[in-house]
Amino acid sequence: MSRPILLLCLCLGALLAPGWASARVAQLRAERVTTPVGTLAQVRLRLDWPQGAARGELQLWVGRLDAPDLGYRGRDLHWRCPLERTPADGWRCEGVLQAGGVRPLRLAVALDPAITRAALSQGGARLALARTAAAPDLTTFDLRAVPLAWAQALLAQAWPSGRLKAGTLDGRLRLATPARGPLRVEGPLHLRGAGFENAEASIVGEGLRADLQVNYRSTPAATRASVAGALLGGEFLAGNTYVALPATPVGLEVEARQSAGAGWSLPRLAWRDGDVLAAEGTAALSAAGDLDALDVRVRSDDMAPLRTRYLSGWMGLVGLGDVDLHGAMALEARIAGGRLAGVDAQLQGVDLRDPAQRFVFDGLRGDLRYSAGAPVASALQWDGGQLYGLAFGAARLPFASAAGALRVDGAVDMPMLGGRLGLRDVIIRPPQDGTGADIRFGMRLAGIDFGKVSQALGLPAFQGRLDGDLPHVHYANDRIDFDGGLSLGLFDGRVAFSSLALERPFGTAPSLSADVAMDDLDLLRLTEVLGFGSITGRLDGRIDGLRLVDWTPVAFDARFVTDGDGRRGVPQRISQRAVQDISSVGDASFITSLQGQLIGLFSDFGYRRIGIGCRLENQICTMSGLRSAGNAFTIVEGKGIPRLDVVGFNRAVDWPTLVERLVAAGKGDVAPVVD
Incomplete structure (x- = not known):
């Protein structure tokens, strides 16, 4: 829908005041008409009212329409309607409104000394406004199945690259435009079937439904906005984060502030999805829209639905999109200056199972702390697991973290297929500055029963013992390189493996x-x-x-x-x-x-x-x-x-x-x- 439509509804009350219409002026021209919400230029009003007729015909042309606070710009508007008196000593006019390149709309305006009313409709969509003489700076909007695209210009004020593609709005909004004070928009909105995206399609929403209370305030110096309510379904993508909302309501609260020329600060964020995910925190975006700071606390008492609802995008990047999660977890994460500053996670009875049998962890528990600054300590342990069908036993990993790295204190040894698997010198660096995770460690195999390996991998019934020392194993860019080699005692001889490398270990x-x-x-x-x-x-x-x-x-x-x-x-x-x-x-x-x-x-x-x-x-x-x-x-x-x-x-x-x-x-x- 054309962006000038909303502003025209607001301006008609000022332009067609009762004093103008009663003068029965045949034609009126104005280079500029200013209202509290915008300016009309190259305005021409024509009234044809034959002598003795019960009504006349009104035509309005607007060459240019501008509303900086709402972001609306328009050209070449034309409205034509039959004008008649009302019992309350007012005027009423209803007819077709046209603007360049836009489907015609129907606009009805009623003016009397006490109140100004206007209604804009197209098919089943209707947007009505009312403004009283007692409070001329306050306009009330009633929305019924209004296309979300009608709000495109208003959205562009806060999100210049955003584009509304589908959806409708119902609700009742109050717009205040005082001469000395902020522009304010507030009231309930009911969103159905909403679709949106940005220019790069890195932020996309489809089929979103919500019942929300909105509050928007804007001055030349600053903007404040808040949204609170419930999300009722749909899906959206933001970067690598893909969210598929459940059929049950998800509570949402967002407060945002922006100063002129600066980025957005979000002093309150809250998300409530029952036992599956509860989160609250604060955030800040740079002027370019990048995440600059984040302090968030997350809890899940039922991790089973987490993957399908919230984690499939991130897990899919490393080929773990089908992994089943069970158990409970709590997490705190901090980002400062656009970099990960710290993570504190607690796991309780977590099971990870890959349907493709690439890996399994049973009974994962403990805490995991990461720090980009001062040292912190933590430890994780598990009861057992599998790697590509090869079973391993219980183990405990004591972690120390500082200066952006996680390290395992000392060597870790665990039973595996009749022998032992040892890890040492483990260093983990999370993704930073556009680079992926970097993991380094040493590994030693001793006395692994190759008969059990053969059985697990579906090989012939080979018998032997697998030993080896891999002093340097390096994972980066979805690739694992192994320095050193493995030696297998097989059929009374030896089989040696060298130059080992594995790409996309858990991917396609x-x-x-x-x-x-x-x-x-x-x-x-x-x-x-x-x-x-x-x-x-x-x-x-x-x-x-x-x-x-x-x-x-x-x-x-x-x-x-x-x-x-x-x-x-x-x-x-x-x-x-x-x-x-x-x-x-x-x-x-x-x-x-x-x-x-x-x-x-x-x-x-x-x-x-x-x-x-x-x-x-x-x-x-x-x-x-x-x-x-x-x-x-x-x-x-x-x-x-x-x-x-x-x-x-x-x-x-x-x-x-x-x-x-x-x-x-x-x-x-x-x-x-x-x-």
Whole structure:
């Protein structure tokens, strides 16, 4: 709706006073008309009242309309209506009001010596005002289904970048415009279906409903405003904070003050959402609208609805948007100079559960204190939990905080899968100055049962012990880098992991990169676990540049080779089933000196060496072996009688197809290929 409409309703009482109309002037011009709320320029009034007629016709043109206190500016208004007398020695006129680019409205004005009335309507929307001669500085407004957009100009006074998109208002407001005093607006408002946003869409509201009491006072030097009442539903976004209001009423109180050229101060903020969230505090905004200071106290006796109502925006930034919360908490937070100055949180019986099973904490309790200045101490503890399905036991973390960092005093040790997980040198720096959180610590694993790890991760039933020392682990920018490595005792050999890094650990499509080295693995124990026939001997190997996205391999360069002609006392034999499995997986055939039909007479064969490689890139695995001859490559070099070699002929294998073949080989669903 055009911004000049509200001001025109206020000005008509001054322009069409009874003295003007009774003069029956055919035409009146004025370069400037001043009222308590604004100024009209280039005004022209025309009255056509035929001699002896019961009524005449009134037309009003306004070239320019300005109301600085209300923020209204308008051009080229035209109102035309039939003018007639009223029994109270007054005048009444009702007709169509037009302004450039706006749907026509209907404006009715009634003037008499005691009171001025005006009503503006469009469809089912109606805004009526009344002003008495006894109190000419006071105007009363009655609103019925008034489009929220009609208040756009008034909103722009306090929020220049704000735009009202939808919604209606009902209520009764009193507007005071004394010559010596502040402009005042006060009264109840009922908001339905409100929608708004700022220019950057960083602040957005949709479907908001509320019953509010508003109070607004403005002078050239300062502005004061207060809103109190209940929010009844809807949703809004402010930066990373997304709020989905419940169907039950949420109490709201806001008091705001602003001096000319300065930012807003909010001496009172209050929010009451039953047992879910109660908050109160104070705040201050800079002249640019940034949060400069905050002192808030928050309590939740039922954390279960917190995520869906208030925390999904922030938790979603780190991939925790679906985490279930249970328990109770109390929190005090302070921001000074735009920076986090302190946090004091108390947790009682809090459970955190990720439906994707990335992590679980049970019985989280204690307090957590953060300070950007003087030292403070606190401690958190839990009863147990899981990390990607790997269970860990109870632990207590003693914290010390000062100068903007949280530190864990000493080392922390907790049971994990039959072994121990140790943390040390923990330093946590919360997000500041546009940078995200920064976390550093050292970690040590000792005697972790890899059989339990395999079971938790859905791997074959590997057996072994996992040990390692990671002296420096660094989390920043949604990425974890590990200095040092992990060593796994597996199949009577060793598997070492190095160059470990994890991106988006709790976000969408987490990505893991690493280099893996294998030394002296017992092939018999390995193939028995994998269901891959039977091979005796020892195996070395490397997987360089391993990259998993959402825990699925997308790139690596892998090569596995047995130890030469074998070590003394370690026979090198390969079963017929293993030969068949290797040939099926590697697009290979086996060649023997005997007739093909006699191959089934032998259960196993001697071999000199086994070697196979795969370089995965763009879903294609480039295969290799011990040696190459053209497009062919040798995977198994036979030895003894019968001598059997396995040779591959297809170097480029589709990775999903290769995975299907590996699965089939593990189940024994293969057939021999003999040349």
